[in-house]
Amino acid sequence: MRRRTQALFLSLILFATCGATVGTAEGSDQVKRTSECQGDWLPATPTGPEIMAGEVEFLDLDPVKVAKDVNWRTDPYRNRSWSMVFHSLRWMGRLVADYENNGEKAYLDRATEVAKDWVEDNPLGSAKASPYAWQEHPIALRAPALLCLSKHVSASWLTSSLAEHAKMLSNPNLYEKGHNHGIDQDIALLGIGCRYKRDEWSNLAIKRLTETVKLDIDSQGVLREQAPRYAIYVHERLKVAMDNITACGRKVPGEIAKRWESLEGFIAYSTQPNGFMVPIGDGTADVRPVGYDQAVKTSGDHPTKTVRVFGNGYVYGRTAWDKPESAFYSIRFGPGLKYHGHEDHLGVTYYAQGRDILVDVGFHSYESSAYRNWTMSPEAHNTPAVVGARFRGKTATTLSRSSIGQDRQSYRLTDKAYGVPRTRSVLVNHGEDVMAVLDTVPKGSQVRNVWHFARELSTVSNSGGRVVVKDKAGWKATLVQISMPSCKPVSGLKVVKGQQNPYQGWVSPAYLQKESAPAVVSPASDGPLLTVVVPGTDKPSVSCAGGKVSLETSQGSVSFRVNGADLS
Helix, strand or coil: CCCCCCCHHHHHCCCCCCCCEEEECCCCCCCEEECCCCCCCCCCCCCHHHHHCCEECCCCCCCEECCCCCCCCCCCCCCHHHHHHHHHCHHHHHHHHHHHHHCCHHHHHHHHHHHHHHHHHCCCCCCCCCCCCCCHHHHHHHHHHHHHHHCCCCCHHHHHHHHHHHHHHHCCCCCCCCCHHHHHHHHHHHHHHHHCCCHHHHHHHHHHHHHHHHHHECCCCCECCCCCHHHHHHHHHHHHHHHHHHHCCCCCCHHHHHHHHHHHHHHHHCECCCCCECCCCCCCCCCCCCCCHHHHHHCCCCCCCCEEEECCCEEEEECCCCCCCCCEEEEECECCCCCCCCCCCCCEEEEECCEEEECCCECCCCCCCHHHHHHHCHHHCCCEEECCCCCCCCCCEEEEEEEECCCEEEEEEEECCCCCCEEEEEEEECCCCEEEEEEECCCCCCEEEEEEECCCCEEEEEECCEEEEECCCCCEEEEEEEECCCCEECCCCEEECCEECCEECEEECCCCCCEECCEEECCCECCCEEEEEEECCCCCCEEEECCEEEEECCCCEEEEEEECCEEC
């Protein structure tokens, strides 16, 4: 039976400590349970019986038959992530852990057979080896599995392979400093150093880990990898690393512990009221963090601090904590694209009245494809574009103004991603839920924007500068576009759904999934372009006078001012 993985990164979490015995296997007084082999590094799939039956399943893809003599060039899905997990040998480690629990020696024998076959078929530096065998991340993920096996198997081929892994892990040219891969590399090297009492390996691992943590996590807990869901992975891996350091009789560096704790607040603020993390960057929409809001509650931020601006590129706001029906929004700015980020600067998301409204299209996979490229592009995010100008990737964006009140917040962001300044001001009103966005470009240029609605919403109507959407329960929301300062409705709004050439009107709710969803594409506008999103109604009354915009929502009256490029 297939089990849905919540997110790809969760399937990569490993556990590799340096401790000794942690107990006796149930049903057996001969087999000891070891800390090296027990823990949440073990995948949910495949299970021990499935592996013993010659079947492996990774990443929620269909199971694959594996012969007794494993073909290490097996690549059934042409999927790098699948091959990386295959060569990590975690599934071999599952057999050893099960052996510790059930005492079935056949499990240990098969694990030994698989590991030895991998070592023999993938010699370092040989053309015989699979191209995935000695890449830096599989090395880091495989070492803990081999280390686990070494607790029950004493063989020269195994100790030699672990020494070879340690040599590769120590190679500065392969080390991914300031990245989650580097953390995995340090955990692996620390494990081997501790297991064989090689202080030079253990010391190097702890030194590098400290440097990597300080580089990858800023003082506010923001991960520089530009995908909030990776903060969960890094948080889990650092807990493993700290436990390993302690088990090895070493002291955990204070900077590691401090940055580890700071991640918790960032994760909590990145989580929507429905419990799912906002899918920014390489992050799927089905990631549900558990327990991280406790960090906010105990830090003094909870429940009064409902808005947080993270200097490295994130604004998060909500009306309240612990209420699924509360409103939530995100805004992106900061350093240019790197690692797991997307070209989403100036992009917003909006959740209100218990529903996703404006969404990021999400993360599909790491495989190079036209769809993957589109999901990373500005057109796959709720962003403005300068018509006819070339987009300049990896451009930084500045948050130049913010006004944060309890019931209303407003922000101004600007950059030159299209060669000329583009400015976006965002205003969010709470209580009477409204999001207003003003996009401005220099005189002589034209602006347009795109808005991605949640896949649960369908289009009811599109006329007079208004697009109305609804969900299956009949709840409705309206997007209104107005040219400023004339306050005339924008004509020619286009609703796109499921378009493939070019891609538009899609979302990826989970890994390797995509579903059609309505996207609103505006026409080119000469003047400032005002977009107003009103949840809960299909008939918001909107009027303008002297720079003041007034409207009726499902909950009452709201007004705000447009002053140049600012909203207030």
